[in-house]
Amino acid sequence: MIPLDALSAFFAASLVLGLAPGPDNLFVLTQSALHGKGAGLSVTLGLCTGLVAHTLAVALGIAVVFQVSTLAFTALKLVGAAYLLCLGIQALRAAVAPLAMAEGLILSRARLYRRGILMNITNPKVSIFFLAFLPQFADPGRGPVWVQILLLGGLFILATLLVFGGIALLAGTLGTWLNRSPRVQRLLNRLAGAVFIGLALTLAFSGR
Template sequence: MIPLDVVLVFTGVAAVLAAVPGPDNIFVLTQSVMNGRIAGLIVTLGIALGLFVHTTAVAFGVAFIFQTSQYAFAGLKYAGAAYLIFLAWQAFTASKSKFDNDKENSKTAAKQFLRGFILCISNPKLTIFFLAFLPQFVVPENGPIILQFYQLGALMVCVTLTVFGLVAITAGSLGAWIKGSPTTQIWLNRISCIVFVSLAFKLATAEK
């Protein structure tokens, strides 16, 4: 079991890191503004659970492959960039009807979750970050190493749910105003498209 003092330090650092603007929380922000706080919270859940994939990669040494293999790193980052371009195209071609149809929105809950999950797991820099960050808080004397990694991963998930959830709720409060302004909806889609393209470019040009 990880000592309480280590848990507190890890949680504090993780909260600060989660609050730093990046592809994940920016995506939560845009989705919350466009589709409401529920959509933002669903995306947040997808991103948070995706962190367990990175935790597993670190716990079982898979992250080492991405750190040492340029081809593995490049393949994953280009896949992530391609997915962001796909999201940019969807935002660019979105129509006003997608905002008005609540039944349609309810059907896309799984899609919103999947978007957050894929965005999270397709970021190789996050895996490498976990490889550098998590081991600092793992001590053999505190119990099984793999179990400690998953405990830290679970803490990271809780912090992400809290910080990103606040972003989703705050940004989602703008949803009602946006639904009443078709022009704002269109411009927001265009801005989201630009944001996704920018994030794709940043990910595609990222170095280890």
């Protein structure tokens, strides 16, 4: 099995990668600021569920398809970009609502959870990243590689949960205070819309 020092190095690297600005933590940040800590945690759980799918894809060899097939990569990338674009338009059109109504009427926890899953699994770059990153810490001499990949994926998900959960709690606390002002809430909606549209364009025009 993988030595403890290698697992520790992998976990530390995963924490650093989670802290680096990217579409997923920006997604958690904006949703937490708009809808509160609980919403951000729901999105975080959704994103981590998506990472489970990517881990399984690497362990089973499915992720190789997105690395070698331009058509498969482009198709999934465009689906993800279209989804983010829709989220951006929805955010720009969102009406300002009293804070007390935001939790129940704007977005349910289940919907936010599904949103996190969809955003993560429709980004083929995550699968390719996992395909490049996880095997570096696996060694066929230590046992079945697919078991090691599952272990490494689980550690990466734990690191992501800790980092994104912290972002959700901090941004949610700040957002709860800011949302007391309709003007600020409108500004947050526009900011979230701009972030989503920016992420959609970045994903749509990105290469492998």
